[in-house]
Amino acid sequence: MDENYTPKSDGQMSFHDAQVAVVMVPLPAQGHLNQLLHLSRLITSYKIPVHYVDATTHIRQAKFRVHDFDPLTAKNLHFHEFPMPPFENPPPNHNASHKLPSHLMPFLYATIHLHEPMCSLVRQLLGANHRRVIVIYDSLMTWVVKDVPAIPNAECYRFNSVSAIHTFSAIWEARGKPFQAGTELFEDIPSIENCAIPELWDFLNKMESLHRKVSSGELFNSSRAIEGLYLDLVAQEMNGLNLWAIGPFNPLLLTEQNKDSNKHHQTLLWLDKQEKNSVIYVSFGTTTSLSNEEIEELAIGLEKSMLKFIWVLRDADKADVFAGEERRAQLPEGYEERIKERGIIVRDWAPQLEILAHPSTGGFMSHCGWNSCMESISMGVPIAAWPMHSDQPRNSQLVTKFLKIGLIVRHWERRDELVTSEIVENSVRTLMGSPAGDEMRKRASELSVIVKQSVMDGGGKSTEMDSFIAHITR
Structure with a gap:
């Protein structure tokens, strides 16, 4: 695809409104689309432009299903609809021997086609006088952003769409289940390998192999009031990477x-x-x-x-x-x-x-x-x-x-x-x-x-979010 490709967007893009811009790269599945759309809402409240990118049908899905938030009227939020090649769209098998939605696997592999237009957008934003572009990507979209760190003045931050307790328990199991505070909660859960199917593990392993070359920090839709112990345990495993628990992303007081x-x-x-x-x-x-x-x-x-x-x-x-x-x-x-x-x-x-x-x-x-x-x-x-x-x-x-x-x-x-x-x-x-x-x-x-109380300061912002924003706008 030509790197000068211009994605279909929702109107005039305010490329010059801030020194820093954010590009949001969600996995095109509902729970992931929704979390990163609400994170976009929170970041725009700091007067930072956010560019939310995905395939056309999934931009439509994210807008249609979002709760307590009208993305069409949000200032500084821009949607970019990228083309995707045809992909298989089979129905789920409700009689499968497992509950994992394996019917989505062909589509997950099709997301690689978002790579070139997303990189092109990052370069366009940097060419529009932003001194830095921050790419926040879903952990299952690492291969879409794998070349961003090679772009001068661009940085990537991995969003973990799962809980910190799940993230740490996966690391803990891979290390042979050593005793640590909190691991007693795992005693009646069998191997994490039973929680997914081989096709998904192959996909996850492809993403994880790229992660350490890409990410400058970790984001969780969580709160230390909920998962303080496990967030600290994950941070110890991150080899010095910054970690922010900036949730809950969803509105806490409905309008x-x-x-x-x-x-x-x-x-x-x-x-x-x-x-x-x-x-x-x-x-x-x-x-x-x-x-x-x-x-x-x-x-x-x-x-x-x-x-x-x-x-x-x-x-x-x-x-x-x-x-x-x-x-x-x-x-x-x-x-x-x-x-x-x-x-x-x-x-x-x-x-x-x-x-x-x-x-x-x-x-x-x-x-x-x-x-x-x-x-x-x-x-x-x-x-x-x-x-x-x-x-x-x-x-x-x-x-x-x-x-x-x-x-x-x-x-x-x-x-x-x-x-x-x-x-x-x-x-x-x-x-x-x-x-x-x-x-x-x-x-x-x-x-x-x-x-x-942990995230509200009268203006609806949290200390952890303030810390993240200060970091990316440094």
Whole structure:
């Protein structure tokens, strides 16, 4: 591709507004797109221009699904839509022997085509009188930015889309599991190799082999109030690289503008009519598909619990979420009619952050993806943890054993066993209607306050973010 290629952008680019510009390179998958879009929002609040780059369909996806934030009106935020060659877009296999979204692997390998236009953009920005360009890249996009350090006055910082406890535990296991403070939480989790499939490990290893040649520092969507021990342990392993815990990225106080924009969504209207802490929110993110048998057991368990719920019933995302139809999972006959007074089934996109922030929401049954964990912790909602793959087993340990703000629905070592309706019913009843659940809810609420206090200085900025900004603008 010609290095003078000009990407399709969203309007006039304010290349001359600041001495430093930031280029944001997210992995084009929802949990990654969302985290780095919110980080973009935070960085632009320092009057630093941010250039968010990705394939056209994923820029559209990021804008369409973002919570409590209108990227179209954000000052200093510019979107660059890069072309991608055709890629396979198969549906997820809900009957696979594992839960990892292996149907995305062809697309992950196609992201290498973002390399040349991204480097071209960095050179354009430097040619527009910026004295330095900072590239923040997802840890799974290292090969896209691998040549940036060779560009004078350009620097790369790796964003870790997973928790610090997962990052450290992976290092700890690779070193032979030596005893260290905090590692006792890992005692009932099998090898991290069981959390992914060989194809993904091959991809991860390709990224990791490039990392030490590329990164000038590490960023985490986390808080020392949540993961202080594990952030310190990771820092010890980074051979002198700077590390910043600059989360939570998601808004901590929802704006009136966003409340108005979502006021017609059925879930929020319904929540307005429910009692405080009376509803459990059930969602397994964008990379998990349940089998028909699992869906039936979950449905029966929620019904038998006799508690109120909102259940987002969707398959894992395809590589292009706008292409083709999704599977419409079948529920037991007459189910939606029977539960209509107590529950809502959502089959499209749900405003998760607003649901978790609503006072009627008292619990979250979750896969424990890191984005969902941070949103739930931010809003003070305890978690019924049902990890599916990747970093989720480690995250569930953090939630249940370290923070003590949740319970395990299914232990990871029993991941091949069917979660029965009885297990679902008991988990929901314990979280929502028992003294133990009340204690988890109390601790979650207290942690939410601590997290908010740790990043709010009256202007909504954190000490760690201030430190990062000072570093890149030095």
